[in-house]
Amino acid sequence: xxxxxxxxxxxxxxxxxxxxxxxxxxxxxxxxxxxxxxxxxxxxxxxxxxxxxxxxxxxxxxxxxxxxxxxxxxxxxxxxxxxxxxxxxxxxxxxxxxxxxxxxxxxxxxxxxxxxxxxxxxxxxxxxxxxxxxxxxxxxxxxxxxxxxxxxxxxxxxxxxxxxxxxxxxxxxxxxxxxxxxxxxxxxxxxxxxxxxxxxxxxxxxxxxxxxxxxxxxxxxxxxxxxxxxxxxxxxxxxxxxxxxxxxxxxxxxxxxxxxxxxxxxxxxxxxxxxxxxxxxxxxxxxxxxxxxxxxxxxxxxxxxxxxxxxxxxxxxxxxxxxxxxxxxxxxxxxxxxxxxxxxxxxxxxxxxxxxxxxxxxxxxxxxxxxxxxxxxxxxxxxxxxxxxxxxxxxxxxxxxxxxxxxxxxxxxxxxxxxxxxxxxxxxxxxxxxx
Amino acid sequence: xxxxxxxxxxxxxxxxxxxxxxxxxxxxxxxxxxxxxxxxxxxxxxxxxxxxxxxxxxxxxxxxxxxxxxxxxxxxxxxxxxxxxxxxxxxxxxxxxxxxxxxxxxxxxxxxxxxxxxxxxxxxxxxxxxxxxxxxxxxxxxxxxxxxxxxxxxxxxxxxxxxxxxxxxxxxxxxxxxxxxxxxxxxxxxxxxxxxxxxxxxxxxxxxxxxxxxxxxxxxxxxxxxxxxxxxxxxxxxxxxxxxxxxxxxxxxxxxxxxxxxxxxxxxxxxxxxxxxxxxxxxxxxxxxxxxxxxxxxxxxxxxxxxxxxxxxxxxxxxxxxxxxxxxxxxxxxxxxxxxxxxxxxxxxxxxxxxxxxxxxxxxxxxxxxxxxxxxxxxxxxxxxxxxxxxxxxxxxxxxxxxxxxxxxxxxxxxxxxxxxxxxxxxxxxxxxxx
Numbered sequence: 115x116x117x118x119x120x121x122x123x124x125x126x127x128x129x130x131x132x133x134x135x136x137x138x139x140x141x142x143x144x145x146x147x148x149x150x151x152x153x154x155x156x157x158x159x160x161x162x163x164x165x166x167x168x169x170x171x172x173x174x175x176x177x178x179x180x181x182x183x184x185x186x187x188x189x190x191x192x193x194x195x196x197x198x199x200x201x202x203x204x205x206x207x208x209x210x211x212x213x214x215x216x217x218x219x220x221x222x223x224x225x226x227x228x229x230x231x232x233x234x235x236x237x238x239x240x241x242x243x244x245x246x247x248x249x250x251x252x253x254x255x256x257x258x259x260x261x262x263x264x265x266x267x268x269x270x271x272x273x274x275x276x277x278x279x280x281x282x283x284x285x286x287x288x289x290x291x292x293x294x295x296x297x298x299x300x301x302x303x304x305x306x307x308x309x310x311x312x313x314x315x316x317x318x319x320x321x322x323x324x325x326x327x328x329x330x331x332x333x334x335x336x337x338x339x340x341x342x343x344x345x346x347x348x349x350x351x352x353x354x355x356x357x358x359x360x361x362x363x364x365x366x367x368x369x370x371x372x373x374x375x376x377x378x379x380x381x382x383x384x385x386x387x388x389x390x391x392x393x394x395x396x397x398x399x400x401x402x403x404x405x406x407x408x409x410x411x412x413x414x415x416x417x418x419x420x421x422x423x424x425x426x427x428x429x430x431x432x433x434x435x436x437x438x439x440x441x442x443x444x445x446x447x448x449x450x451x452x453x454x455x456x457x458x459x460x461x462x463x464x465x466x467x468x469x470x471x472x473x474x475x476x477x478x479x480x481x482x483x484x485x486x487x488x489x490x491x492x493x494x495x496x497x498x499x500x501x502x503x504x505x506x507x508x509x510x511x512x513x514x515x516x517x518x519x520x521x522x523x524x525x526x527x528x529x530x531x532x533x534x535x536x537x538x539x540x541x542x543x544x545x546x547x548x549x
Numbered sequence: 550x551x552x553x554x555x556x557x558x559x560x561x562x563x564x565x566x567x568x569x570x571x572x573x574x575x576x577x578x579x580x581x582x583x584x585x586x587x588x589x590x591x592x593x594x595x596x597x598x599x600x601x602x603x604x605x606x607x608x609x610x611x612x613x614x615x616x617x618x619x620x621x622x623x624x625x626x627x628x629x630x631x632x633x634x635x636x637x638x639x640x641x642x643x644x645x646x647x648x649x650x651x652x653x654x655x656x657x658x659x660x661x662x663x664x665x666x667x668x669x670x671x672x673x674x675x676x677x678x679x680x681x682x683x684x685x686x687x688x689x690x691x692x693x694x695x696x697x698x699x700x701x702x703x704x705x706x707x708x709x710x711x712x713x714x715x716x717x718x719x720x721x722x723x724x725x726x727x728x729x730x731x732x733x734x735x736x737x738x739x740x741x742x743x744x745x746x747x748x749x750x751x752x753x754x755x756x757x758x759x760x761x762x763x764x765x766x767x768x769x770x771x772x773x774x775x776x777x778x779x780x781x782x783x784x785x786x787x788x789x790x791x792x793x794x795x796x797x798x799x800x801x802x803x804x805x806x807x808x809x810x811x812x813x814x815x816x817x818x819x820x821x822x823x824x825x826x827x828x829x830x831x832x833x834x835x836x837x838x839x840x841x842x843x844x845x846x847x848x849x850x851x852x853x854x855x856x857x858x859x860x861x862x863x864x865x866x867x868x869x870x871x872x873x874x875x876x877x878x879x880x881x882x883x884x885x886x887x888x889x890x891x892x893x894x895x896x897x898x899x900x901x902x903x904x905x906x907x908x909x910x911x912x913x914x915x916x917x918x919x920x921x922x923x924x925x926x927x928x929x930x931x932x933x934x935x936x937x938x939x940x941x942x943x944x945x946x947x948x949x950x951x952x953x954x955x956x957x958x959x960x961x962x963x964x965x966x967x968x969x970x971x972x973x974x975x976x977x978x979x980x981x982x983x984x
Contacts, residue, residue: 147678151651154640154681158649198943202637202908205589214593216586243582244943246589473637508633508679 138177138351139516139525145345146510152344153472153531160538162472164207164294164315168530169492170465171450175393177525178354178450179533180400182330184320185298189241190233192468192476193502197241203470204245210471212292212313217248219283219290222273223297224255236265238296250288252276254297254304281311298322320541326404328358328445334536341532352529354448355383358404362444364424364433373401374418376446384448398449398488405443412490414449452487456501462487467507467530474507474527573612573786574951574960580780581945587779588907588966595973597907599642599729599750603965604927605900606885610828612960613789613885614968615835617765619755620733624676625668627903627911628937632676638905639680645906647727647748652683654718654725657708658732659690671700673731685723687711689732689739716746733757755976761839763793763880769971776967787964789883790818793839797879799859799868808836809853811881816853819883833884833923840878847925849884887922891936897922902942902965909942909962
């Protein structure tokens with residue numbers, strides 16, 4: 115089972131319960147002009163983050179975001195046919211923030227051995243160059259020697275440790291106009307990037323050291339209600355129920371009661387909604403680190419008892435996430451089934467939508483042969499593949515059925531932009547957050 | 550012979566003399582990043598016009614613009630696959646000029662019976678709506694009754710005469726934030742649009758009443774030299790030689806000597822270049838009204854004597870252009886053969902590239918079965934067809950040959966943007982011309 119980026123496959127939606135989703139797609143199509151006006155008005159008062167990717171889950175009866183990444187990797191997975199959209203959007207984003215910018219310093223993640231990640235950095239460099247900028251890659255590993263990565267296409271990307279000079283950073287032979295972060299700052303804002311005279315995008319305050327998923331989904335919940343009222347849509351159809359827990363220590367087994375209580379509560383609320391819509395699936399929840407990323411610190415739970423009966427291995431898995439950070443706060447989120455499957459093996463697929471500035475620029479399906487329709491698919495491995503969207507999510511076609519490719523992708527683009535707007539509202543509340 | 554907009558055909562280049570053009574395409578590909586940086590720097594100091602279309606001619610040995618329209622029609626001829634590029638670019642253009650704009654008044658041409666033209670207006674309305682704006686169409690025919698046009702897709706576009714209220718214009722029930730002209734103002738700036746409190750784009754001063762093709766090509770010539778020096782390209786390979794004549798009255802036969810002299814001069818210069826490059830074709834020139842549009846007031850000339858021997862019909866044809874305007878000034882421009890042909894009948898084709906703001910957003914081939922490779926193809930009629938570009942002109946592919954589809958289209962996009970930059974420099978010199 116292999117899916118090339120140029121294939122036109124759209125996953126099959128394997129559910130009898132397509133009624134509500136079809137209704138949603140139909141509503142978006144009918145109201146396209148007013149939806150675009152609604153977004154347009156909101157971007158004027160709440161500028162979009164520099165870029166983002168949003169993980170969606172499509173349950174047939176429900177379409178909702180489950181994670182929003184403000185330092186997205188995976189640009190190498192987008193359909194090359196839509197690179198011009200990325201290039202236009204990058205120009206718009208950079209010029210809004212820094213009109214005279216000519217030289218950009220791109221700061222990657224510190225774990226330097228993931229080939230896929232470096233293909234992502236290579237794609238960002240190429241797109242920024244096409245947009246007319248001079249680009250260099252500058253590493254936060256200031257104590258280490260310069261190195262080079264060779265991309266699949268043969269291009270060599272030099273990675274040079276950043277140097278600081280007064281209130282500016284750069285490379286020994288490169289004085290950038292702005293610093294573009296593709297490092298989510300899980301361990302905190304790096305000293306070398308603090309109080310710079312150069313603009314830093316996204317701002318340091320949007321790093322995971324300072325951001326909580328639950329803040330994001332609180333903003334998203336408000337938007338889902340607002341959007342639902344304007345468009346006569348039950349917000350639950352686009353919004354996963356969630357609760358947050360206070361301090362948790364998985365290894366010391368502190369905070370378990372609160373977690374079990376919240377799991378119970380979310381399962382009950384989702385069960386009510388399932389009954390209301392005649393959905394016979396079993397509700398489930400996802401327990402995840404509130405500040406986590408990389409698909410680490412995540413588990414699927416079907417009953418409150420499960421969180422009291424974790425074994426040592428499960429506890430350890432939940433307790434520590436990227437770069438050894440300890441999980442301290444936890445979010446309990448309604449699990450949304452993915453009913454999109456692909457290929458003869460019925461591998462489950464979840465859409466990931468990419469945005470630059472306020473523009474949807476493409477996306478891809480995470481396709482996972484070894485995972486279930488109720489599991490997190492952000493788990494790279496032998497059975498993980500990415501399948502570029504055949505459409506750009508911004509080109510609905512009213513002459514086709516609401517579930518036709520361009521229209522399903524348009525629905526993805528609408529929901530992903532709602533999540534982007536939620537991130538923009540988070541951003542508005544943070545220092546240096548006008549970016 | 551029928552060409553649908555979704556067909557992937559790229560016209561065949563029927564010439565043995567592809568050496569220099571291939572060299573040009575190869576050079577553009579090799580220097581893509583630096584070319585994009587060069588454009589980027591120039592747009593910072595010289596903002597692009599709101600929109601434009603550029604007619605190109607591809608002679609195999611030469612690729613050059615022959616006309617630049619700052620009030621482009623034909624948006625209906627673009628490939629729908631690239632509508633998202635148009636939408637992004639429209640947002641960038643409007644927001645740069647008028648960040649808070651929500652409502653746009655689109656002002657069409659006054660000749661209201663051309664079905665193709667109204668499909669263009671319909672396409673612009675649709676694209677602006679997708680960009681999130683409320684759009685209405687307001688006519689300059691203020692003495693006439695409102696009317697409606699029904700598009701091929703069934704949508705009805707109401708066209709309402711504009712009303713003025715103090716220093717604002719609008720419709721009785723529509724108060725626009727800005728006025729978008731798709732009317733080239735051949736007869737002069739309309740009183741009702743003068744000294745408005747609302748922004749007007751493009752500015753009135755860019756109408757054909759005030760603009761000369763020769764000014765445009767003077768700017769273009771300087772740019773071709775500059776671009777040629779930076780990229781080591783003989784500017785003649787991208788720039789048609791031209792001369793302008795002073796006052797001409799075709800009907801009174803005044804100014805004929807000057808015209809004949811200039812025809813001679815241009816033919817001589819082109820002949821020298823043809824010999825330098827070993828081109829055995831016969832040089833020809835195009836004589837055209839310096840302020841003309843709509844493909845009117847244009848003739849192909851192979852010898853200076855021809856302009857002294859015009860018969861009454863030819864004189865009349867040259868003397869009057871759009872909306873009865875008299876031709877007073879004339880430009881003599883090197884004729885560039887079009888060696889692109891399409892279909893079994895070898896219909897000649899010329900590329901037309903569309904830009905919004907500084908972004909190339911697509912284009913189409915004018916395909917004409919009844920015209921020669923040395924004739925103006927901007928002559929709609931039974932044998933005229935348009936064929937949407939299969940590519941968006943902004944997605945070169947270094948892994949394919951320099952003449953492969955994406956790369957030929959990229960070359961079109963480079964030359965078209967040089968013409969756009971020439972128009973931006975014209976604009977900089979005109980009142981209200983920061984748009």
